[in-house]
Amino acid sequence: MARSTRAHARRPQPVTYQVRVDLDDAKPPIWRRLLLPSELMLDELHAVLQQAMGWTDSPSSSTRSSCSTTAPTGSPENRVRLDELLAEPTDRLFYRYDFGDGWEHTLVVENVLPRTGDKPPALCIGGARACPPEDCGGIWGYLNLLQDPTIAHEVVPDNFDPTHFSVEETNAALRDLTALPVPNPEGGDRHFQPAATAVGRLLNRIGTQGIRLTAAGYLPPAVVTAAMDELRWRDQWIGTRTREDTTAPVFDLRETAAQLRLLRRYRGQLLLTKKGAALRDDPESLRRYLAASLPTPPWWASGRYAPDTGPAAPS
Known part of the structure; x- marks a missing residue:
C-alpha cells in the first residue's frame, strides 16, 4: 500500500528521482537510496521496493498488499505514475507491506535529476543493513529479536546477518525484474x-x-x-x-x-x-x-x- 498527500500532473518530460527509502522505526536505520524513473507505475514501484529492501512478496501471506494508491486519485495501481505523487525534493510517499506485520516505509525525494542515456528501470546507489526476516512480528518484533535471537528462531535463517547490505546484490535483484520494462514515455501505457x-x-x-x-x-x-x-x-x-x-x-x-x-x-x-x-x-x-x-x-x-x-x- 502506498499513499501520498499530494497529486500532480504527469511530467511532460521524464526525469529521474533520487529517493531514500527508510523502514520506519528501525534502529539502527534500515534504508536504501534508489534512482527511479518518474514514469514508473505504482505496481512497478511495489516490485522495485520488494527487491530493493529484500522482501519476498510471499503469496502465502493473505495479508500482504501490492502497492495500491490511496492518494487523491483513488485509481488502480497500474494507472498511477510516480510523478503524479512525487514532484520535488522533500516530497514523501508512504508504503506499507504485509498488513499482518505492518512494515511501514517512507520514501523521500532527495533530488530530481535529468534523464541521460539508457538507464535501467531502477538502480540502487546506497543503503544500510539487511531486510528483517518475514513474519517476525513487524518492526517491534524484529527489534526484540535483535535483543534476543532465540525468541523467533524459526523465522530467522541460520546465516542471517542484520548488518549485511550489498549494492551489487541489490542491483542484481533489481535486474531480475522481468515484468518491469525500460520506461518508454512515447510508447503509451x-x-x-x-x-x-x-x-x-x-x-x-x-x-x-x-x-x-x-x-x-x-x-x-x-x-x-x-x-x-x-x-x-x-x-x-x-x-x-x-x-x-x-x-x-x-x-x-x-x-x-x-x-x-x-x-x-x-x-x-x-x-x-x-x-x-x-x-x-x-x-x-x-x-x-x-x-x-x-x-x-x-x-x-x-x-x-x-x-x-x-x-x-x-x-
Whole structure:
C-alpha cells in the first residue's frame, strides 16, 4: 500500500528521482537510496521496493498488499505514475507491506535529476543493513529479536546477518525484474502491451477477407486452436482449446475487440471495421487505443487465469 498527500500532473518530460527509502522505526536505520524513473507505475514501484529492501512478496501471506494508491486519485495501481505523487525534493510517499506485520516505509525525494542515456528501470546507489526476516512480528518484533535471537528462531535463517547490505546484490535483484520494462514515455501505457499483442494478432488473422463463423456464431475450431498456440495460452487453459464456447480467453478476446468496434459481424462473417483495419498494422496506436478505451487490461492479457464454465453463445 502506498499513499501520498499530494497529486500532480504527469511530467511532460521524464526525469529521474533520487529517493531514500527508510523502514520506519528501525534502529539502527534500515534504508536504501534508489534512482527511479518518474514514469514508473505504482505496481512497478511495489516490485522495485520488494527487491530493493529484500522482501519476498510471499503469496502465502493473505495479508500482504501490492502497492495500491490511496492518494487523491483513488485509481488502480497500474494507472498511477510516480510523478503524479512525487514532484520535488522533500516530497514523501508512504508504503506499507504485509498488513499482518505492518512494515511501514517512507520514501523521500532527495533530488530530481535529468534523464541521460539508457538507464535501467531502477538502480540502487546506497543503503544500510539487511531486510528483517518475514513474519517476525513487524518492526517491534524484529527489534526484540535483535535483543534476543532465540525468541523467533524459526523465522530467522541460520546465516542471517542484520548488518549485511550489498549494492551489487541489490542491483542484481533489481535486474531480475522481468515484468518491469525500460520506461518508454512515447510508447503509451505499457500495461496494455499484452492485450494489444493479442488483439493485433486476432485482427491480422481475420485480415481483409474476414472469417466465416460457425452456424452457432463462433470462430472456427482451427482459428481457436491457432490463437491459443500463437498467444501461448495453451498450457494455461484446461479444456479442449478448440471450441470458442469452451475457451473463454479466445471468446473474451473476440468480444473485447468487437465491443471496441474493431470487429463486426455481417452475414455470418467476422470482418474488420475501418478502425480495426487501420490499427491492425500499427501496434503503438493499438496499444494507446486500448489504454484509452479500457479502465484496466483485460483478464486474458494477464497471463494468469483459470478456466470457468464457459461463455454464453454470441447474441
